[in-house]
Amino acid sequence: MAENEKRAAVLFDLDGTLTNPFAGISNGIRHAMEKMGHRAPDDDAIRSHIGPPLQVTFAAFLETDDEARIWEAVGHYRERYQRVGKFENEIIPGIKDVLAHCVESGYFLSLATSKLESYSRDILAHFGLSEYFDAVHGSAPDGTNADKADLIRHILASEPIEAANAVMIGDRLHDVAGARANGVPAIGVLWGFGDRAELEEAGASAVVERPSDLAFVMEGVLAVEPILPS
Numbered sequence: 001m002a003e004n005e006k007r008a009a010v011l012f013d014l015d016g017t018l019t020n021p022f023a024g025i026s027n028g029i030r031h032a033m034e035k036m037g038h039r040a041p042d043d044d045a046i047r048s049h050i051g052p053p054l055q056v057t058f059a060a061f062l063e064t065d066d067e068a069r070i071w072e073a074v075g076h077y078r079e080r081y082q083r084v085g086k087f088e089n090e091i092i093p094g095i096k097d098v099l100a101h102c103v104e105s106g107y108f109l110s111l112a113t114s115k116l117e118s119y120s121r122d123i124l125a126h127f128g129l130s131e132y133f134d135a136v137h138g139s140a141p142d143g144t145n146a147d148k149a150d151l152i153r154h155i156l157a158s159e160p161i162e163a164a165n166a167v168m169i170g171d172r173l174h175d176v177a178g179a180r181a182n183g184v185p186a187i188g189v190l191w192g193f194g195d196r197a198e199l200e201e202a203g204a205s206a207v208v209e210r211p212s213d214l215a216f217v218m219e220g221v222l223a224v225e226p227i228l229p230s
Contacts, residue, residue: 007108008222009161013170014113016192018095024088032076050193051172053114053146086119091127094211099132101215108161110135114146135159148178167221176202185221
């Protein structure tokens with residue numbers, strides 16, 4: 001695609017950025033840990049591990065690097081999450097207004113989540129968010145693109161966008177670090193599972209407290225006029 005046809009792009013994380021998934025994720029982790037014969041972690045421990053790929057989370061909770069055990073736990077989690085967990089979720093108040101503003105401004109919107117892409121599409125559809133997105137990108141069942149740097153690299157290679165004209169929005173250091181690894185600036189949000197120190201130390205270009213702040217901050221970080229679709 002010609003350079004002048006590329007649109008300014010906004011990449012959105014899902015968990016903790018567009019929705020609050022704590023109930024579904026925590027119930028799924030407890031279910032998996034019990035199936036593995038381990039005591040379930042408390043809420044604070046679970047909150048601190050929302051964001052990284054599941055295999056990283058279960059390696060920490062099971063205190064193991066045994067790939068077979070880690071993926072067994074992931075399988076137990078996914079079994080419950082597919083049935084009920086993905087809908088034990090709630091949309092962040094004000095997020096639809098943010099997405100609508102992005103669409104009206106002509107930005108290319110892509111989901112960029114470590115969650116399974118199939119689950120992510122189901123969640124967007126369930127909460128009426130699919131209509132705002134030009135593209136949806138997540139991880140594969142085997143863990144491909146679960147790492148945010150790999151995922152964003154894949155998005156940049158697959159979609160009509162470029163790093164210099166894009167911004168990543170997310171709530172954890174993994175969103176910021178993954179974006180920066182690809183030359184994409186990132187904005188951290190404080191209504192999810194990360195805190196200001198984590199996001200700033202990871203190199204966020206800005207950190208916002210409310211969804212209503214995002215539109216202005218995004219435009220400042222992008223520092224370009226959006227290219228309206230023809």
